[in-house]
Amino acid sequence: MSRLLVLGVAAVQDDLIVRAQRDGHHVIACAGSADGPGAARADVFIEQNFAEVDEIVALAEAHAVDAIYSVGSDRAMPVVGEASERLGLPVLASAASALVCNDKLLMRERLGPDTTGNVPFFRVSSGAGPVPGLAFPFIVKPNDSQGQRGVALVHDEREYRDAVEAAVAHSRNGQAIVERYLDGPEISVNGYLVDGELVFCAVSDRNTWDGHVGLVREHRLPSLNATERTVGLARDLLEQLATAMKVANGPIYAQMKVVDGEPFVLEVSPRLDGCHLWRLIEYTRGVNLLDVVVDHLLNGDVPxxxxxxxxxxxxxxxxxLAQPPGRMNQRFDDREADFEQYYYAQDDVVRPINGRMDKVGYRVRSDA
Structure with a gap:
């Protein structure tokens, strides 16, 4: 039995906790508050913000853990990497790689103009001056946030200034990024690397809510928006991203947009995604990426x-299933599903994450 420290207790981290406990591992979970299902499920829950690496190192030492990990959290992955490196624990993605992926400006700079899937971008901060040299509309978003917080599609100069202030407010380093707007469908690309080789890749549609930029409504596998050629190009781009970000082992996840059959990267991270896509992949392909991660990290089993x-x-x-923050008042229809989970009970208060359409549950339906 190993002792695993999990950073975060939301539903996506709860997936990891359940999987680790299934193999008899002892799980210590850490988060700033007990506001997710993982807090009750973990063998030990510690109410502590996981942003400070020194505190996580001390916590890991106090509990004699064998590994530190998280799922679906860009904020957690640099801490996972640095704390693990300092303690000599197993590492799938280095702190340096996670930091570059977590910083959208650094990610774009690392890719450079020679990467076909990169887009023009500019750095901005509070009190931004003239509109950058991009034609309207364009995207403004925080430099280091996730969950579509503070992301806006900007159509004129007034919207631009308001969007910059909102994006900066959601950024931990006070920076925002302006990117060329890509008009096309979104895809999610989940991969797995072993010793620098991309050994698995799944491309799925990432369909969003009407009127809410970037907020995901559903994922569909296989993709209906990507041709066989586009799927191949997306795999090639994911390999380029892994090389550029120096990710050689473990999961890698990218959001991309398809324009005239060509994929362009929106973001990339050396982790499993935050949408439980491992479960959709399991039901449709019979490959369980969460199992692979746990075995690779805790058991040392190179897949x-x-x-x-x-x-x-x-x-x-x-x-x-999603709704604005407030009292939980949504239910799925009665169609049969392979898996279904609610994040809240009826009449619970739905916490604002993006503040527009916040997830309250999900289900997986396959043709199997």
Whole structure:
């Protein structure tokens, strides 16, 4: 039995806690508050903000943990990497790689103009001056936030100034990034690397809510928005991203947009995504990436290539239930699902994450 320190207790980290406990591992979970299902499920919950590396190192030493990890959190991954490196614990993605991925400006700069899937961008901060040299509309977003917090599609100069202030308010380093707007469907690209080789790649549609830029409504696998050629290009781009970010082992996740059949990167991170896509991939391909991560990290089992060979090839959809913050008042319809989970009970208060359409549950439906 190993002792695992999990950073975060939201539903996506709860997936990891459940999986680790299934193998008999002892799980200590850490978060700033007990506001997610992982707090009650963990063997030990400690109410502590995980942003400070020194505090996480001390916590890991106090509990004699064998590994530190998280799922679905850009904020957690640099801390996971640095704390693990300092303690000599197993590391799938280095702190340096996680930091570059977590900083959208650094990520764009690292990719450089020669990467086909990169886009023009500018750095801005509070009190931004003239509109940068991009034609309207364009995207303004925080430099180091996730969950679509503070992201806006800007159509004129007034919107631009308001959007910059909102984005800066959601950024931990007080910076925002302006990017060329890409008009096309979104795709999610989940991959897995072993010793620098991309041994698995799944491309799914990432469909968003009407009127809410970037807020995901559902994922669909296989993609209906990406041709076979686009899927191949997305895999090639993911390999370029892994090389540029110096990610050689473990999961890698990217959001991309497709314009005239060409994929362009929106963001990339050396982790499993924050949408439970490992479960959609399991139901539609028979490959469980969460199992692979736990075995790779805690058991030291370098995954064999055969583990990524699809056991089936069926279509499936992961649908989110979402609503504005307030009292939980949503339910799925009665269609049969392979898996269904609510994040809140009826009449619970839905916490503002993006403050517009916040997730309150999800389900997976496949043709299997």
């Amino acid at each position: 064999d290539r055969k583990r990524f060979e699809p056991a089936r090839q069926v279509a499936g959809t992961l649908e989110f």
